[in-house]
Amino acid sequence: MKKLVSAIVVLSIFFAGFLLGCSNKTISHENALVNKTASAQAVLPGEIDHPNIVNAAGTIEVAFSPNGGATDTVIKAINEAHSTIKVQAYLFTSTPIAKALLNAQKRGVIVKIILDKSNETEKYSAAKFFIDNKIPVKIDHDFAIAHSKVMIIDDSTIITGSFNFTKAAEKNNAENVLIIRGNKKLADYYNENWQWRWENTQSYQ
Known part of the structure; x- marks a missing residue:
């Protein structure tokens, strides 16, 4: 039973780390896109910078x-x-x-x-x-x-x-x-x- 509990704990830690890594990758990817779009050289004209x-x-x-x-x-x-x-x-x-x-x-x-x-x-x-x-x-x-x-x-x-x-x-x-x-x-x-x-x-x- 102790071995089973230990195995469950190890798996839980593993998956938590895996999900955190995925989340960090997603955030990094989104930040890269934000940084990329932030380099736009022109600002929307006043007539269309709002709905x-x-x-x-x-x-x-x-x-x-x-x-x-x-x-x-x-x-x-x-x-x-x-x-x-x-x-x-x-x-x-x-x-x-x-x-x-x-x-x-x-x-x-x-x-x-x-x-x-x-x-x-x-x-x-x-x-x-x-x-x-x-x-x-x-x-x-x-x-x-x-x-x-x-x-x-x-x-x-x-x-x-x-x-x-x-x-x-x-x-x-x-x-x-x-x-x-x-x-x-x-x-x-x-x-x-x-x-x-x-x-x-x-x-x-």
């Missing part, structure tokens, strides 16, 4: 994935562009969406793209495709992850949601995408955020 309420206006189109038409919905909105398309993306591997942006540029639309730094090393990132086709690309190094998935079309239509511009988001993942048309005030806030990042990012090399 903003925007009155409902215009229309909202919604699509889901997998295989719910999310990619086609994004492409349809891109095809509506007349003057500008401003992009923020975490991952970008969707060939159909990349080609739609290129086609927009060919018909005279100004296209500019900001990508997360992971696109510098991703084997299948569309970054090189855009650069090869003279579409300006900048890389956001300021955060642990530049996680926005946004397009601003003609300074008035917003594409947003969880949907990355990737094949996996269309075929494999549970995602959503919203196309918000006709809400200029909302678009102004997204433009403010996009311009802030464009001015504080580096051209893709």
